[in-house]
């Protein structure tokens with residue numbers, strides 16, 4: 001069973017608009033409260049439309065970008081210009097169109113060997129978030145997508161990284177993909193002030209129903225339970241087609 005509010009939208013466009021609006025509002029509130037805010041971006045297809053909206057002429061002014069720090073929830077073991085780099089997707093759809101200082105963009109160095117990339121990225125999070133030993137970062141907002149197998153970030157079902165309790169970031173070898181990923185760990189996700197999960201498309205209908213079921217074993221997606229934060233699931237009608245629609 002997942003935790004948090006589930007909001008269903010008629011289509012992917014309305015989902016993206018609401019998600020962009022939520023991101024902008026949470027960033028504004030964070031900046032107002034503490035002078036800066038941190039946004040953890042996700043990879044995958046669903047957030048691209050959200051990033052494009054946030055970067056559009058109409059929306060760009062709604063966030064005080066220089067006060068924001070950008071991070072990533074996960075990355076593939078590829079250089080930043082690779083077609084499947086999560087950094088590249090965010091850069092093309094958002095970062096290069098907004099006035100954010102390069103020093104505020106904290107990408108995962110996917111071009112380095114995965115273990116080293118994880119250590120470097122962890123050190124960067126510690127530095128920027130000014131963490132003491134064993135302290136967990138409290139990101140203002142973590143964006144996530146839902147994989148068809150129930151994964152979030154690069155925390156795949158039954159993978160070793162799911163058990164990690166100490167490190168903030170870890171490499172995760174995924175047998176099925178025959179590839180390593182670098183990912184935030186579950187304790188980090190669950191220390192966020194807010195989490196927003198975006199789920200779009202009919203190919204997600206089955207897994208969304210499964211992770212919402214109370215009787216199924218745990219999926220990474222239903223381990224998202226921020227200890228002192230909130231979770232919102234934004235879902236389009238296609239993805240929600242197998243769960244009950246609210247009236």
Ligand code: 6PG
Nearest residue numbers: 043044045046145146147152153
């Ligand atoms: C990635 C992601 C991953 C993604 C889900 C959903 O790098 O692929 O971080 O966790 O969010 O697989 O992806 P879609 O949005 O493409 O469905």
